[in-house]
Amino acid sequence: MTGLDATDRAILRALVEDATLGSAALGARLGLSQSAAWRRVRRLEEAGVLAGRRLDLDLAALGFGVTVFLGVKLAQRGRTTLAETERALTAIPEVQTVEHVLGLYDYRLRIVARDLSDFERVLRRRILTLPGVGNVEANVLLSEERLPGPI
Known part of the structure; x- marks a missing residue:
């Protein structure tokens, strides 16, 4: 997918900062409706631009020093x-x-x-x-x- 617009890039930046953002919070942050934010995220997922979300663990806190x-x-x-x-x-x-x-x-x-x-x-x-x-x-x-x- 090469046709990313400014809104797509803003969505990606917001999700990199906080991958737990739901459609409503993402839409509110970017001035989109919940459904518009959901559709755009879904389109980015289907295109392979968003390939999942991950959880970063504090390895030292888990005993891996x-x-x-x-x-x-x-x-x-x-x-x-x-x-x-x-x-x-x-x-x-x-x-x-x-x-x-x-x-x-x-x-x-x-x-x-x-x-x-x-x-x-x-x-x-x-x-x-x-x-x-x-x-x-x-x-x-x-x-x-x-x-x-x-x-």
């Missing part, structure tokens, strides 16, 4: 398919994202753990034991300065 970005290089292509590797990686609960990337590594993972020894357990017992996983490189997140926001 460490976030690690892990670069994963596959050992041998062909021994296991990319789809099998991706399925196995996404099945690990501590792995928050699996990104197939171009560069030194084949995958970039975002992993949360309670502490470094918990991360080591996930790495040794769950990731390094997967068929096809070769070299890995870990980068521990020290701080996050910018959270995702409107484009």
Whole structure:
């Protein structure tokens, strides 16, 4: 969908700020009726511009004090398919994202753990034991300065 107008963009900005806004509140904020706001949101969903809403959890408050970005290089292509590797990686609960990337590594993972020894357990017992996983490189997140926001 390329035909976004100013109202569509305003809806997207409002929902990025607060994804819990209902049609009535969204309409009131943007000067639209509830039904007009609902129709526009529905059209954005059907076009794939809005691909769901998510809840951001405070990982530290839940006991996950460490976030690690892990670069994963596959050992041998062909021994296991990319789809099998991706399925196995996404099945690990501590792995928050699996990104197939171009560069030194084949995958970039975002992993949360309670502490470094918990991360080591996930790495040794769950990731390094997967068929096809070769070299890995870990980068521990020290701080996050910018959270995702409107484009």
